[in-house]
Amino acid sequence: MTTDALAAPGSRPGWLSRLFAGRGGPIAVVVLAILTLWYAGAVYLNAPGMIDAFEREKRAWSTAELIEGTWSQDRPLLPAPHQVLVEMKKTILDKPITSKRSLVFHAWVTLSSTLLGFAIGTGLGIVLAVGIVHVRTLEKSLMPWIISSQTIPILAIAPMVVVVLGAIGLRGLVPKAIISTYLCFFPVTIGMVKGLRSPDLLQMDLMRTYNASRWQTFWKLRWPSSLPFLFTSLKVAVAISLVGAIVGELPTGAQAGLGARLLAGSYYGQTIQIWSALLTAAALAAAMVGLVGLTERFVLRRMGARP
Amino acid sequence: MTPLPLQSEPTAPPEPAAGDGRRVVQARDLTLTFQTADGPVYALSNIDLDIEQGDFVSFIGPSGCGKTTLLRAIADLEHLSGGTLTVNGVSPHQARLNRDYGYVFQAPALYPWRSIERNVTLPLEIMGVPRAERRERARTYLDLVNLAGFEKKFPWQLSGGMQQRASIARALCFDPALLLMDEPFGALDEIVRDHLNEQLLQLWSKTGKTVVFVTHSIPEAVFLSTKIVVMSPRPGRIIDVIPTDFPRDRNLDMRETPAFLEVAHRVREGLRAGHSYDD
Numbered sequence: 001m002t003t004d005a006l007a008a009p010g011s012r013p014g015w016l017s018r019l020f021a022g023r024g025g026p027i028a029v030v031v032l033a034i035l036t037l038w039y040a041g042a043v044y045l046n047a048p049g050m051i052d053a054f055e056r057e058k059r060a061w062s063t064a065e066l067i068e069g070t071w072s073q074d075r076p077l078l079p080a081p082h083q084v085l086v087e088m089k090k091t092i093l094d095k096p097i098t099s100k101r102s103l104v105f106h107a108w109v110t111l112s113s114t115l116l117g118f119a120i121g122t123g124l125g126i127v128l129a130v131g132i133v134h135v136r137t138l139e140k141s142l143m144p145w146i147i148s149s150q151t152i153p154i155l156a157i158a159p160m161v162v163v164v165l166g167a168i169g170l171r172g173l174v175p176k177a178i179i180s181t182y183l184c185f186f187p188v189t190i191g192m193v194k195g196l197r198s199p200d201l202l203q204m205d206l207m208r209t210y211n212a213s214r215w216q217t218f219w220k221l222r223w224p225s226s227l228p229f230l231f232t233s234l235k236v237a238v239a240i241s242l243v244g245a246i247v248g249e250l251p252t253g254a255q256a257g258l259g260a261r262l263l264a265g266s267y268y269g270q271t272i273q274i275w276s277a278l279l280t281a282a283a284l285a286a287a288m289v290g291l292v293g294l295t296e297r298f299v300l301r302r303m304g305a306r307p
Numbered sequence: 308m309t310p311l312p313l314q315s316e317p318t319a320p321p322e323p324a325a326g327d328g329r330r331v332v333q334a335r336d337l338t339l340t341f342q343t344a345d346g347p348v349y350a351l352s353n354i355d356l357d358i359e360q361g362d363f364v365s366f367i368g369p370s371g372c373g374k375t376t377l378l379r380a381i382a383d384l385e386h387l388s389g390g391t392l393t394v395n396g397v398s399p400h401q402a403r404l405n406r407d408y409g410y411v412f413q414a415p416a417l418y419p420w421r422s423i424e425r426n427v428t429l430p431l432e433i434m435g436v437p438r439a440e441r442r443e444r445a446r447t448y449l450d451l452v453n454l455a456g457f458e459k460k461f462p463w464q465l466s467g468g469m470q471q472r473a474s475i476a477r478a479l480c481f482d483p484a485l486l487l488m489d490e491p492f493g494a495l496d497e498i499v500r501d502h503l504n505e506q507l508l509q510l511w512s513k514t515g516k517t518v519v520f521v522t523h524s525i526p527e528a529v530f531l532s533t534k535i536v537v538m539s540p541r542p543g544r545i546i547d548v549i550p551t552d553f554p555r556d557r558n559l560d561m562r563e564t565p566a567f568l569e570v571a572h573r574v575r576e577g578l579r580a581g582h583s584y585d586d
Contacts, residue, residue: 203418205384206412208384208403209382209408209409210406211404216433221418224418224420303420304420304421304463306463
């Protein structure tokens with residue numbers, strides 16, 4: 001996720017004009033820097049293993065051979081970028097998506113529980129925020145619990161959730177979605193409490209002069225005022241929702257999903273597989289945040305936001 | 308300042324409706340005190356005031372004299388601490404429930420996500436007026452404030468003066484007999500303000516509404532009003548009530564006439580008597 005995605009709601013030029021207005025350059029420089037560091041890191045980390053291998057074969061080696069070797073090991077400590085890309089091409093494009101070895105299949109498994117968790121978490125977050133804004137007791141009683149809920153490491157909670165839900169017969173999608181929900185309701189609640197309280201005194205007084213009901217004040221003033229805050233929260237929520245789903249796949253010995261791929265990769269020392277699952281997860285998160293951003297732009301434009 | 312409760316109880320026992328039924332606002336010995344952390348602030352004390360139907364009444368005074376508080380009390384946006392106040396013969400609370408008045412704030416307070424038309428029709432939506440009639444009324448009142456053709460624009464596309472005119476149309480569109488205006492042109496430059504003053508006068512004589520208008524500009528108060536209420540701070544009180552007898556159709560040139568200057572002078576005298584010019 002980029003800091004851009006978290007930027008406060010406001011007007012920004014379209015992505016096309018941004019790309020051509022000189023932002024393509026800086027991005028390319030950053031990508032180049034990352035790739036350079038990555039390749040250098042691969043050489044540095046994989047060289048000892050490579051040297052061992054050369055010595056076991058009792059053959060002489062040149063620096064060029066060493067470098068080339070570090071970038072083409074089967075189980076490198078740190079695979080080179082092109083190795084990961086080749087693996088991703090193999091598992092995303094070349095395999096039928098129904099295959100257990102297809103990353104698309106695994107990504108879909110994770111994505112489906114991410115989206116379910118995101119939907120539930122968003123709904124829960126909004127409901128909590130509405131309650132907190134309207135009922136003073138709820139603010140006093142709920143807020144401390146909501147905040148402390150986020151201090152518990154999700155890795156500690158995830159196995160409990162899976163075990164407990166498994167005992168009552170819920171397996172697969174739902175437990176993972178619940179873990180996503182647990183993570184992603186929080187930014188939504190915090191953002192929406194702020195958003196629903198964002199109308200200023202005059203805007204509230206105006207409703208009072210019309211003798212508007214709470215319900216009317218909510219739908220005609222609080223809710224529209226809160227939407228920019230909602231979208232900012234949703235960008236955070238959707239990304240950590242994916243984290244929740246992946247974490248939910250780790251302790252369960254799940255057979256499918258990006259988390260399962262990560263786990264399997266680490267069992268068998270398949271670092272290339274781990275990295276390709278990681279990059280796929282990152283791309284998935286970027287795509288979802290981008291989608292939320294597009295929705296935001298569309299909705300806020302319709303609500304008269306300055307282009 | 309104490310926070311405003313969402314719903315307020317009727318603040319004063321409803322007085323019998325004023326004799327001829329033409330008295331729109333009646334205040335007797337009204338006091339209003341804010342409890343603050345630093346002790347009580349006497350915002351209003353011993354206010355006696357009568358506003359007749361069709362009047363254009365201005366409250367004038369330096370900041371802190373309670374003129375806005377008095378207006379907000381009439382609108383049931385503040386609680387009285389003592390005395391009685393009736394609006395249209397009932398308590399301010401009941402008057403607010405009856406939607407007896409339209410309120411124009413210091414800032415336009417337009418909702419930025421609504422087009423100008425939908426901002427103007429907001430009170431109608433809340434009151435459950437059908438859609439077709441809402442559109443009709445928006446057209447009528449936007450026409451009245453010279454904003455025809457701006458229905459589909461959003462607030463940020465309009466200048467400050469146009470936004471304030473839209474907010475006046477919003478206050479008028481449900482046709483309340485009483486218009487409460489809290490320094491509506493205070494944030495605008497003098498040229499725009501002069502222009503809007505003229506338009507407001509035309510509007511007042513066209514619609515025959517009762518207007519209560521808060522200002523801190525002497526020329527504005529004298530130019531617009533049939534009655535000027537001079538107020539002074541600490542505690543907020545009424546120093547003088549000055550009737551003017553200019554004709555209803557006034558123009559800006561009137562402000563150079565001796566009669567106009569004489570009234571302005573009396574307003575200034577009142578302000579001085581209330582120590583408004585002291586350090």
